[in-house]
Amino acid sequence: MTLTTTEHDFETLVEPLRRELLAHCYRMTGSLHDAEDVLQDAYLRAWRAFDRFEGRSSVRTWMYRITTNTCLTHLEGRSRRPLPTGLGAPAADPANEPREEHAVSWLEPLPDTVVWSGSPSDPAADVVTRDSVRLAFVAALQHLTAQQRAVLVLRDVLQWSAAEVADALDLTVAGVNSTLQRARAHVAKLDPDDAGALDDERRRRLLDAYVRAFESYDIGGIVALMAEDVVWEMPPYPEWYRGRADVAALIGTWCPAKGPGALRLLPAAVNGQPAFGVYLLDPDGVHRAFQLAVLDVGTAGVQRVVVWFGVDHLTACGLPAELPPVVATA
Known part of the structure; x- marks a missing residue:
């Protein structure tokens, strides 16, 4: 099949962002499977809107805006994805036989190969830090509201300004700052600083x-x-x-x-x-x-x-x- 000029332009501009956008969806959803579905939906939304893209922001910023809002739509009415420590129960007695619980939508792992290709030219290698997809951090994000997750990730992981986040999420700058303050405080309690890295x-x-x-x-x-x-x-x-x-x-x-x-x-x-x-x-x-x-x-x-x-x-x-x-x- 021969691509049209518009299709070719879209793939050329957007496809290199796929891995970092998938990592973004994973942080928001806590599930690789959900992240893949959400990203597919976001790409479809972006394709439909591509003829209206005027270049007032970078393609990367434009795609993150679409992808973040697609994540927020996906998360409406869905329960968070915890790890067992996030359920609020105390540590268990190992003398008692563990029992599976499949009614909970659990946090899922993220293989490194999904995010980083290993190629020096991979854009995700420069954008997605290992710290930003650590299990403890992603698990802490799941305790936030969807909007709090989006604000914290856009501000602290992607380093967007408060004004950029407000524009992307249809919030006020004051609303972004207030939401960020609450999100940071909650994550700090759930994911304290590392006790020390090994060489x-x-x-x-x-x-x-x-x-x-x-x-x-x-x-x-x-x-x-x-x-x-x-x-x-x-x-x-x-x-x-x-x-x-x-x-x-x-x-x-x-x-x-x-x-x-x-x-x-x-x-x-x-x-x-x-x-x-x-x-x-x-x-x-x-x-x-x-x-x-x-x-x-x-x-x-x-x-x-x-x-x-x-x-x-x-x-x-x-x-x-x-x-x-x-x-x-x-």
């Missing part, structure tokens, strides 16, 4: 040790790598756990792996954070996709682990559904 070498050693501990099923070794007040959560289970002792009890009691070699881990990158695809040994001797684990790491060790179950989460990160048998070496 690349210490981070690599910590993650390598984490893999070795899990693959040898050394529960003591696993929790020794964690901060004293580590948090463990695993949607769709609403229970969450705090502290090394409770995480050790949870793994030792309810994890179906029962010994060395039962688990294998492959590295991944999700929400700009280290992650692992975890594979469980089935009775037929094949390691199959079990869960995707996303880690917060800092100077105190592994501070938080969020786990999602199911093969789809691993394949979305480019990981295989099952692993070939380990070949013994002489």
Whole structure:
């Protein structure tokens, strides 16, 4: 099919923005699937309005305005997407069996490959920071109203002026500033400042040790790598756990792996954070996709682990559904 001049101009100008706009939709919705649907709708709206685009703002600003308002329309009447810690219940007792809760629309992970192509010429590499898609930050955003999310993201992530945000959202500048103040205060309570970043070498050693501990099923070794007040959560289970002792009890009691070699881990990158695809040994001797684990790491060790179950989460990160048998070496 041959594109018309208008279609060609639209694709040339707008298509390079797709990855960063998808990240924007993800921050707003908390779901990659919803973000993809919303962005498709936003592109359709933009295409229909393209002949009226007069160039008084950049194409990027124009697209963000359309996309943000499409997100706001999508979010009308929808419930927020929490992690288990966001439900308001206290930490659970690991002696009790976790129970799935599918009535909740849970926050979803964002594979790095969806946002960053790895190409030096990728515009998203310069615009989407890893901090702006961290799980803790996106989870905190879900506790805001849709309008508060939009204002905070446009002001603090995209660095728009209050006047630009007011124009995009049909608000007053005073209304933007008031909304931003409330949003910042709420997010600061839910997503406090990082306790300290690790340099690349210490981070690599910590993650390598984490893999070795899990693959040898050394529960003591696993929790020794964690901060004293580590948090463990695993949607769709609403229970969450705090502290090394409770995480050790949870793994030792309810994890179906029962010994060395039962688990294998492959590295991944999700929400700009280290992650692992975890594979469980089935009775037929094949390691199959079990869960995707996303880690917060800092100077105190592994501070938080969020786990999602199911093969789809691993394949979305480019990981295989099952692993070939380990070949013994002489």
